[in-house]
Amino acid sequence: MGIEKVGVVGCGLMGSGIAQIAAQAGCSVVVREVNEERLNKGIASIEKSLAKFVEKGTLSAADRDAARARLRGTTKLEDLKDSDLVVEAIIEQLPDKRELYAALDKICPEHTIFASNTSSLSITEMAFLTARPERFIGLHFFNPVPLMKLVEVIRTIATDPKVFDDAVAFAGRVGKVPVRTSDRTGFIVNRLLVPYLLDAIRVLEQGVASVEDIDNSMKLGCGYPMGPLTLLDFVGNDTTYYIANIMFDEFKEQRFAPPALLKRMILAGWNGRKAGRGFYDYSDPAKPRAMQLT
Ligand code: 3HC
Numbered sequence: 259m260g261i262e263k264v265g266v267v268g269c270g271l272m273g274s275g276i277a278q279i280a281a282q283a284g285c286s287v288v289v290r291e292v293n294e295e296r297l298n299k300g301i302a303s304i305e306k307s308l309a310k311f312v313e314k315g316t317l318s319a320a321d322r323d324a325a326r327a328r329l330r331g332t333t334k335l336e337d338l339k340d341s342d343l344v345v346e347a348i349i350e351q352l353p354d355k356r357e358l359y360a361a362l363d364k365i366c367p368e369h370t371i372f373a374s375n376t377s378s379l380s381i382t383e384m385a386f387l388t389a390r391p392e393r394f395i396g397l398h399f400f401n402p403v404p405l406m407k408l409v410e411v412i413r414t415i416a417t418d419p420k421v422f423d424d425a426v427a428f429a430g431r432v433g434k435v436p437v438r439t440s441d442r443t444g445f446i447v448n449r450l451l452v453p454y455l456l457d458a459i460r461v462l463e464q465g466v467a468s469v470e471d472i473d474n475s476m477k478l479g480c481g482y483p484m485g486p487l488t489l490l491d492f493v494g495n496d497t498t499y500y501i502a503n504i505m506f507d508e509f510k511e512q513r514f515a516p517p518a519l520l521k522r523m524i525l526a527g528w529n530g531r532k533a534g535r536g537f538y539d540y541s542d543p544a545k546p547r548a549m550q551l552t
Contacts, residue, residue: 265338269300275403458486491530
């Protein structure tokens, strides 16, 4: 049986994007948030993104309306009871996930596949919080979900190969390129990306170059769409700090250890674009100004 009905838990940055692309791909989608305020914010961001695609001519107005009609927001977890697949994109805190999966396990039928969009927690640990570890996988999307083409599909030692294949097929159906990987902290992308981002901070910290020159080097010298410090601000410095600590804990390798400057920025609340300040000052969002941090 294919995946037609999709439940998404969490309508924040990632959950809203996942709900959107699943609806655009023709799935019937129910997305759940904890309260109306958050739900409305998430749905508004989906509508804004769909409008942007129509404006750019990559989506017709009729397809936008059809996608929107396939998408329903709710604050009730029970509304996910008919899902073939539930994608969880809530806060990266194991106690919250534990509570959620215990509830979902009771609500959803046996055939429902559970997928976590976690970037750093163990898929295996979450799988065994449920009574269906063989039907549990990781589906790691990238920000901004409607634009980034990759999905990491993560299996554990307990995942049923058929479930893994279904998840890979689903990632393809929602217009992404799936890559297959196993449950090791950071999977593929963050395993490679996080040490690179942390090294960029070390280069800054050691006075090798300025914020702008580090970013221009990787943008113009290597063709990256964003320089590493811009990307850190985009992802959220708190998010990278959190992931780096988990990776350091798993691998005990110095390259995953967050530099002191990053910790100081977290303590200051300079978490990047969303906080108005990070490696850049976003007082004028159209013209970010490099911060003097060293
Ligand atoms: N929906 C629809 N359209 C969107 C959109 C969205 N959600 N977000 C941006 N756009 C549109 C913009 O409005 C813009 O439209 P315009 O051309 O009409 O102005 C267009 O897309 C291009 O955006 P920008 O002009 O802002 O900038 P870029 O051309 O640089 O593209 C980008 C933006 C795709 C984000 C590109 O900069 C990029 O690829 N950056 C790297 C992002 C990245 O590395 N993401 C992964 C982060 S790591 C992660 O997510 C994992 C986690 O575990 C940490």
